[in-house]
Amino acid sequence: MVKERFKEYRCDLHQRYKRCISHGEAVLSGPPHVTPDDWRILCERFSSEPFQKRSRINSANKGKLEVNHVAGSKSFVRLHHDMRDSVTGQEPGPVDLYRGTHCRQATGSWVHPRASENWAAMDTIRSQPTPDDAQRSELEIMSEVLGTCSGYVRGLGHGAKLMAPAKATSSRSIAGESALRRADILEREVQHLRVVVDEIRDQLERQREEQERRIEETRVEHERRMKEMFQAIAARLPTDAPPPPSSSL
Structure with missing residues (x-):
């Protein structure tokens, strides 16, 4: 952003x-x-x-751009968030995002006839079963219909290099990469929490040491005052009076 x-x-x-x-x-x-x-x-x-x-x-x-989008100044990331399902909260896939960014929502008209053809082709491929019963990723479908630019899938807006792989891969590979990214994020969060816990532990240790120091200072000060008080009392007593009891804490 x-x-x-x-x-x-x-x-x-x-x-x-x-x-x-x-x-x-x-x-x-x-x-x-x-x-x-x-x-x-x-x-x-x-x-x-x-x-x-x-x-x-x-x-x-x-x-040379034949098909433009209708997103205006709003980023594709924001559109991806705004187009999520109101009930499940699930965000649209790349193919549905293409429709949302190339079809006017108010009138239902496409920004260009070629955009309608592209989406229809992608939707058809998406609904067709594959011979090995392996679901194709929508990035693969978009790459097949729209082509690539410098090795990246077209139609995903500025910054799509972060979303699309350099070449078409299987859905299992994409899921694996996503899992690795999530694991990396979790690892960084764990490391951050460890640092926070260490800081809290050090802070508690310093507070404990400070409390012990203050308790010791209070004890020493109390003994000093008691000693001075008994000495003052002893100075006022007659010389033949018995000595005051010793202070024991």
Whole structure:
């Protein structure tokens, strides 16, 4: 999420730079929340040839996109959470997520006829049994219908590399990877809890030592005061009077 927000923030700064007529005007028209020195560095980067070349390539690739989505500025992660079942709380799979991000919910119309064809093909493959009775993963189905981009499944939005494997794998392999991730998360949580328990144990030990020290100081102070009190009493007694009883604690 932080990576996505940074990408949007960087894009907003670039759009501000592009709205200026010249580079000199852009340098003098920095946003109020960016220091002049930082804004000047950004302007130099925006006007550099490597950045301009990458921008032209990205614009050309964006123009080749035939099917867009209807998610707008809302991230696919947020849509995945919003589309969960209200009763079971189960979140949709990748195929159903594709429908939710390419079909307008208000009118039921697809953003592009090709999107409707893609989803119909994926839904058909999903409902067909396999010869070995092994259920195919939805990532495999999407990879077969939509293809891949740099080895990753298309149609899962920005950051899909975290969701899709580099190549199609069996559902058992995906489940194993998911179990390993959960085990790794649990292991980190256990390690964190161990650290917390050790800190609490050390804190309790320090408190116990402090209490023992205060008890000892109180005992010593009490003995000193009792001794001074008996000495004062003895000084006021006649010399032929019997000595006061000794203090025993």
